[in-house]
Structure formats: structure tokens, C-alpha cells
Amino acid sequence: MSPTSRRTRMPPDTRREQLLDLGVRLLSTRTLEELSIDVLAEEAGISRGLLYHYFGNKQEFHRAVVRRTADDLIAVTRPDESLGAIERLAQGLEAYVTYVEENYLVYATLVHGAASGNELLREIYADSRSALTGRIFESVEELRLTDGPALRLLTNGWAAMVEETVLSWVPQQQIPKEDLLTLLAAALPAILAAVD
């Protein structure tokens, strides 16, 4: 059985998912601009026409790959609900930092592209940001904090701090990862202590 006939027997959704996974992997060594339909077609060993069938056009393809990246980030940071709020925060942070280490280029593209006003990236970024901070807002009662505009402003501020700190730390590793995690986890309750 040739590779082609094996591939064509897969359900279309599975094939599309595999192509997205390949796209995310290719982004570990390329910028989004360098990830063209041609590059994906060559790496996947399939025709450009089939890729256009799955993704419509290059912009839709990029949107789908970045969306997949954001979904992966949300999935790998999903906390173990049997843990307490502080442990969930620490666990989520560790998964987040590891994810950014392993997917640095595409994550930096997402954060910086969203800040620059790229609509495609801004929407995906906003969704992932609110999925991550939403977990903290759900823990507010357990943390004996008062939800409200001050807490929401500062929690988003802390998230911006984490993003910038981790994006600056990954290429330089100025301090041990364990110290980084401890400091970032300690910062949130320290910042929010002043809210009440």
C-alpha cells in the first residue's frame, strides 16, 4: 500500500487535524510568514490543491494553525481539579512556561501580533488570555478574594507581567526555571492582597 493510498483513507477531519499539528511543529523553526501553503505541502507530501481544499486560503490556514496553538496552550495548562487553588496556579504556570519554551516563535508571534492590532491574531489571543485568567476568576472564592473591577484589572496586569517575563526569560534563562515559577506564582496573591 503506497503512503498516498494510506493517507487518502483517513477521514477528512483527522487529516485536517494532522496537517494542523504539522503546521504547529513547523512553526517551532519558522515564523508564521515563512509558513506558506507550499512549505506545508512539501513537508506533508501532499498537493497544494488539497491544502487549499482543507484551509481555503493562506490566511485561513494561518488562523487555523495559530488557533490550534492557542487550543494546545489552553489544554496543556488545564489544572487538576482535585488540587487546591494555589497548587492549580503553580501547576498551570509550570505547564505554561514549558509550553512557551517549546513553542517560542509561534507564541511570541501570537502575543506581539495581537498587540500590533492584527485582527486574526488579536481574537485568538483574547480567547486564550480569557481562558487562562478565567480559571483564576473561578478560584476567587476559594482564595478568599473579592471579585470586582480592581481584581480583574490587576489579574490581567499580572497575566501581562507573566507573558513579558516568560518571553524575556526563555531565550536568556537569567534565573533557574524553578525560581521563575516560584516568583511568578507568589506575585499574584501578593498583588491581589492590596485589593481588599
Add this chain to the structure above:
Amino acid sequence: MSPTSRRTRMPPDTRREQLLDLGVRLLSTRTLEELSIDVLAEEAGISRGLLYHYFGNKQEFHRAVVRRTADDLIAVTRPDESLGAIERLAQGLEAYVTYVEENYLVYATLVHGAASGNELLREIYADSRSALTGRIFESVEELRLTDGPALRLLTNGWAAMVEETVLSWVPQQQIPKEDLLTLLAAALPAILAAVD
């Protein structure tokens, strides 16, 4: 004496400075892209040719206006050296928030443009960020903190938090300005307390 003859008697440097001030003022109601040489020429009542004489081209003009904005920000947040470190921080923060309130569009352009990788804006942004955080690093001994990579990472993280929080607060004013200032000022020592 006609307005033109009065203007032409000014020394060139003063005229250029005035044009930059006008450029900064025009940015309170326009984006950087909307601020063309034509718009400035019309508002200043002088020829496009003279503006090209002062600024070379549109990109150099934009660089000069944004640089002036950053210089203004650094100047208005300059602390009273007779105060203690905590009071200087509080005073600098209040001046910063007021500045962002009054120059929202151009400041947002600077922050987001730098994040998007616009080289013109990135350099100016980096200079102003390091001028502002540099004042904190100079206060390290007085604050009985230990300078080092952890302190530098977290102080930059706090600066990112302040930027994002203030950029989100200005259009919505979710909490009173006084509360915002208190919370942001309290956040820095709270974050850095974990460093030692």
C-alpha cells in the same frame, strides 16, 4: 508684521521644536498613520517643502514626533530627588498615568508598535522603558532589595503590568484613579518581596 515674517525670524531649532510639539498635540486626535506631512503643514500654516527641510521624510518626521512623546513622558515622570524611594515611585506613577490619559493614542501606538516589531518604535520604546525602570534600579539599595537578574526580570514584568493595566484603565476608568495608583504602587514591593 505678518505671522510669516515672525515665524521666519525664529532660530531653526526652536521652529523644529515647535513643530514637534504641534505634531504631538495633533496625535491626541489622530493615529500616527493619519499624521502626514500634509496635515502638519496645514495645521502649522507652512509649506510642505519647509517640513521636508526640517524632517527629511515622513518616516523621520514620525520618528521625531514619537521620540518627542517619549522624551516628554520621561520628563514629566522625573521624580523629586528630595523624596524617599517609595514617594518617588508614587509620584512617578501618578505622572505616568496622567500622561497616558492625556496622550492615549500616541502612547498606545508606541507600546503596540514596539511589540509588533516596528523597528522605529521599538528603539524609542526600549529607551523610554529603560529610563523609567532605571530609576527603580537606582533605588534598589534605599529599598533594601538585592539587585540581580531576578529583580530585573520582575521589575520589567511589573512595568509590563503597569502598561497593560493603565492602557486598559484609561478608556474605561473601571476604578477610581486614586485606587489604581495605590494598587500599582503597592504591587512592586509586593512582587519584589519574594526575590530575597
